[in-house]
Amino acid sequence: MLKSSWIVFKKDVKIEMKSRVLAFQVLPLAGAVLIIFGFALGPDNQVLSRAAPGLVWITILLVSLLAVTRSIAIEDEIGADGIRLFGIDPGGLYLGKTMAATIQVFLIGVVIIFSSAAIFNSGFSDILSILAMVLGGFLAVGALCSAGILFGMMSLASNVRETLLPLLFLPVAAPVVLAATKVSVPALGGSKASILEWLGVLAVLFIAYLSVGTVVSESLLEEN
Amino acid sequence: MTLEVNATKGNSESYDQIPNVAHVEPRLPGVSQEDGELDSALRASYHCRWRTIVGVLGLLTTLLTLVLGLFVTPPVQVLGNTGRLLYVHPALAWGALYLAFGTTTVASLLWLWKRTRSLFWDRVAGASAEVGALFLALTLITGSIWGRTTWGVWWTWDARLTLTAVLLVLYLGYMAVRSVGGSPSAKATRNSITALIAAVDVPIVHFSVDWWNTLHQKASVLTPNLNLRVHGIIAVTMGISFVAVTLIWVYLVRLRYENMLLEQAKERAYISISIQERLKESEDVK
Amino acid sequence: MNSYVVAGYSVAVVSTAIYGASLYLKKMRLLKLMGGKDKLKPEND
Numbered sequence: 001m002l003k004s005s006w007i008v009f010k011k012d013v014k015i016e017m018k019s020r021v022l023a024f025q026v027l028p029l030a031g032a033v034l035i036i037f038g039f040a041l042g043p044d045n046q047v048l049s050r051a052a053p054g055l056v057w058i059t060i061l062l063v064s065l066l067a068v069t070r071s072i073a074i075e076d077e078i079g080a081d082g083i084r085l086f087g088i089d090p091g092g093l094y095l096g097k098t099m100a101a102t103i104q105v106f107l108i109g110v111v112i113i114f115s116s117a118a119i120f121n122s123g124f125s126d127i128l129s130i131l132a133m134v135l136g137g138f139l140a141v142g143a144l145c146s147a148g149i150l151f152g153m154m155s156l157a158s159n160v161r162e163t164l165l166p167l168l169f170l171p172v173a174a175p176v177v178l179a180a181t182k183v184s185v186p187a188l189g190g191s192k193a194s195i196l197e198w199l200g201v202l203a204v205l206f207i208a209y210l211s212v213g214t215v216v217s218e219s220l221l222e223e224n
Numbered sequence: 225m226t227l228e229v230n231a232t233k234g235n236s237e238s239y240d241q242i243p244n245v246a247h248v249e250p251r252l253p254g255v256s257q258e259d260g261e262l263d264s265a266l267r268a269s270y271h272c273r274w275r276t277i278v279g280v281l282g283l284l285t286t287l288l289t290l291v292l293g294l295f296v297t298p299p300v301q302v303l304g305n306t307g308r309l310l311y312v313h314p315a316l317a318w319g320a321l322y323l324a325f326g327t328t329t330v331a332s333l334l335w336l337w338k339r340t341r342s343l344f345w346d347r348v349a350g351a352s353a354e355v356g357a358l359f360l361a362l363t364l365i366t367g368s369i370w371g372r373t374t375w376g377v378w379w380t381w382d383a384r385l386t387l388t389a390v391l392l393v394l395y396l397g398y399m400a401v402r403s404v405g406g407s408p409s410a411k412a413t414r415n416s417i418t419a420l421i422a423a424v425d426v427p428i429v430h431f432s433v434d435w436w437n438t439l440h441q442k443a444s445v446l447t448p449n450l451n452l453r454v455h456g457i458i459a460v461t462m463g464i465s466f467v468a469v470t471l472i473w474v475y476l477v478r479l480r481y482e483n484m485l486l487e488q489a490k491e492r493a494y495i496s497i498s499i500q501e502r503l504k505e506s507e508d509v510k
Numbered sequence: 511m512n513s514y515v516v517a518g519y520s521v522a523v524v525s526t527a528i529y530g531a532s533l534y535l536k537k538m539r540l541l542k543l544m545g546g547k548d549k550l551k552p553e554n555d
Contacts, residue, residue, distance in 0.1 A: 150421070154414055158406050167400055168418065171393045172425050175432040182436070194435075201432055212424055216417050219336070286523070294519065305512045312522050358529055366518045373514045472526060479533045486540035493544070 001092040008088070008096025013103070015074060022104050026066050030112050033059045038119060045121045052120040053184040057140075057177045059112055064105045064141060064173075065166060068148035071101045072156055080156055080221050094153060094217035098210065101145040106138055113137070117188060129186040132195055136183030139202035140176050146209035147172045153220050176205055258408050261343050262492065265485055275478045282471030289315075289468050292461040300458060306373040310458070313366040315465040316359050319473050321391070324356025327477075328398075329423040332416035346412035349419060350402050351480035355473055357395040364388055383433040390429050394422040408488070 016022055037055045041047050075083065075097075083093060113133070117124055124130055151168045182198040185191065293311035300307025331349035334340040367385070368378050379385065401418045404411070 147421075154401075154417065158404055158410065158414060164397075164400050164404070167393070168397045171390050171397065171429075172421065174390055175425075175429050178432050178436055197435065201435070205428060208424060208428065212421060216420070219413055220417060222413070290519065290523070294515070306514055308515045309518045312518055316522060355529075358526065362522045362525060365521055369514050369518045369521075373512075472530075476526075476530055476533065479530070479537065483533060483537050483540065486537065486544060490540060490543060 001089045001095070004089045004092030005095035005099070008093050009100045012071060012074065012097060012100035016100075016104060021070055022067060022108060026063055026070075027108050027111065029066070030059050030063050030108060031115065033062060034112065034116055034119060048120040049188070052116055052188050053181045055120070056113055056116045056184060056188075057181045059116075060105065060109045060137075060141065060180075061144065061173055061177055063108050063112070064101070064144040064148055065169060067101050067105045067108075068145065068152050068169075069162060069165065071097050071149060072152035075156055083156075083221060090153075090217040090221040091214045093221075094149060094213050095210075097153075098142075098146050098149045098213065101149060102138075102142045105145060106141045109137055109141055110134070113184070124187060129195070132199060133184045133187035136180060136195075136199050136202050139199070139206045140180035140183070143176045143202065143205040143209050144173055146206065146213050147176075150209070150213040150216065150220075153217055156221075172209070176202070179205065258343065259492070262485065262488055265344060265347075266489060269482050269485055272478070272482075275475060275482075278471055278478070279475040282468060282475050285464055285468035285471060289461065289465040292457070292464065297457050297461050306370065309366055309370045311461050311465045313363060313370055314462065315469040316363045316366060317388075318466055319469040320356045320359035320363050321388075323470060323473055324352045324359060325391070325423075325426070327352040328356065328419050332419035332423075335412050335416045336420070343408055343412060346408075346415060347481050347484045348477070349415065350399075351477040351484065353395055353398050353402075353419070354480055355476045357392065357399060359469070359473070360388065360392050360395060364392065383430075383436070386433045387426075387430050390433075391426060394425065398422060 034055065037051075037059075038048060041051060075093075078086070083090070148165075148169055151165055151172075154168075155162075155165060179198045179201040183195060183202065186195055289311055293308050297308070297311075299305050300310060328349045331345040331352065335342070335345040335349070364385075367388075371380065372378050398415070398418050402411070402415050404414070406414070
């Protein structure tokens, strides 16, 4: 399983290196979303810097949704039957795709967070909070992608369409966004209360979604 | 005659286009396991009489709840007349959050577990979720009405309210997944996995919104120091309302289950018709 | 009696009744389409 997950991971990363869909299409879109948020809330610096963590995470949520859709679209051509035919382990496929999506969304997320600190004037506080935010951000993106790829694989095995994916994804993503926002508040200049607990919540979410996905992916692609 | 199986779904007029469904031998060449299961389930539902009894009992207890709740019971202390929603809201919440959600989760697990695998469980899970979604929506509406009179707002970002709203979205997502096509057992697996993910999600959302609230908003509006002493006729009426909701839930789930059976049988008959027509066409060509 | 209470009770009762009635009507329609209830009766009974 781990071997096939590594193969899938490398393949997905390579495809992105060549096609640059996330870098040249999704990342600019995220920037545009941040600017639109700025327009919607008005030029008041205080309001913007208070809202910054939430806005950042809604943007990252949108990015991970797009990344998941993209990641599944790559496999759409061969479909569930093709995957079975190639003899790729479904658990491995799931893990590999999740890891690839996580790394890619995480990198985009880092760019989003740093640029939002600049354009929303929230600035950064001490280095420890920033480290906590980066760690929490990785866990959060991991949780988002584990859940997203799981639903995406469901759509691969059937004709669940693009409109259904967000509906399934958002309620599962809600606690992740909540915890991730809380972890980002101190780094973006807010209060430091209970950051460790929220980091714990994110770790639990990541592990829970990833293990459910790994266990379940087998029966999702099975032939009925 | 052309058949449009998908187009006829949910459109009563187009049913008339297939007048001869009743006379079709409702079986495909080569009986699958799913076919056999559907046949025996249809046979079993023919003999079902307890649904009517449950329905009548549910209706009676509902009427009793209405009479007792609206006219007989005294105004609840502190809450006054608005407290009469005590006989509607908690019972609906019980039906949606515990009865329906629990049944859907357990039934989905029973499908996924190979030893108890039967399409029966998938239908139960779906029927239960649909009635649960209705009750949950009603819980939110009645709760909102109650909130308006007690706290002066229709909605507040309280932990329990937020969880309920997320749960409603989960229910709706599950129902949307159920409507996606495929073979019955492929659908059942997909549905069960969705229900399972929702079941994993609920405690997580519960804890995170709880923390979110307790950590950042000192007092929760849903735990005011009311010190309700529920006793006597008030307790009895509340108890009856819970029984009424449970009975109505059982009745509706059973009715929805029978609808699912008939729908499946109808689809099978359509497929059978179109196969027979194609066979006839190919014979005509010869 | 207060109008909030009436609204709460009636929205619960009426929408459940509408849902139940629509299920029942749909069942009747499906049964009719399948050729009546007797069609479902097992032959070897």
